[in-house]
Amino acid sequence: MDDTAATAKAEQVPFLQEKRILATAGIVLALDQLTKWITVASLKVGEKVVVINGFFDFVHWRNPGAAWSILEGKSFLLAIISIFALGALIHFREHFEIGTRTGKLAMGAMIGGIIGNCIDRLAYQEVVDFLKFYVVVGGKEKVYPAFNIADMGICIGVGLMFVMAWRKTKEEEEDPKEGPA
Numbered sequence: 001m002d003d004t005a006a007t008a009k010a011e012q013v014p015f016l017q018e019k020r021i022l023a024t025a026g027i028v029l030a031l032d033q034l035t036k037w038i039t040v041a042s043l044k045v046g047e048k049v050v051v052i053n054g055f056f057d058f059v060h061w062r063n064p065g066a067a068w069s070i071l072e073g074k075s076f077l078l079a080i081i082s083i084f085a086l087g088a089l090i091h092f093r094e095h096f097e098i099g100t101r102t103g104k105l106a107m108g109a110m111i112g113g114i115i116g117n118c119i120d121r122l123a124y125q126e127v128v129d130f131l132k133f134y135v136v137v138g139g140k141e142k143v144y145p146a147f148n149i150a151d152m153g154i155c156i157g158v159g160l161m162f163v164m165a166w167r168k169t170k171e172e173e174e175d176p177k178e179g180p181a
Contacts, residue, residue, distance in 0.1 A: 015090050021098065024108025025115070032116035032149035039130040048132070057132045061146045064126040068145055075125040082118040086111060097164050106160035113153030120150075 016022070043049070043060035050057050065072035089096075089110060097103040120127040129146035136142075 020104040021108040025112035028112025028153035029116050036128040054136045059132045061129045062126040075121040079121040082114050086114045106157040109153040110157030113150040116150030
């Protein structure tokens, strides 16, 4: 273990004192819930507002499952899975390099996103999605599944974790530890 990792582990504090993680989670959660509230208040389910014709719409869609409607209609089960995932992230956070700014940002984004979608599952038995990106090819829309701020937080957090792990692996390959002689 290098000095940076040792320092990060030695400096680990109780979760509720992880100010940067909590602030990031709070921002993601607040933005998620605010934008979903605006969507629910402004659009009926199924309605849309074209922002950039042929590319981007605000919509009010509901997803009764997880990504791409996996486990459709199992909202309570998905909420339970989310709560366990949240607990695991918090419990095993020292394995996610949260001693770094990037690690704290990633962890906070994932936590805020998980809580945001979990609130929807418990309140509506489905998740409110409102960002729809698409292209029109041959007169037909090719649509990426609509998503929300919570989804963005989760994906950005996971992406940052992958980048950090990749960089760490690359650094270890470039600077291998000396083995027994």
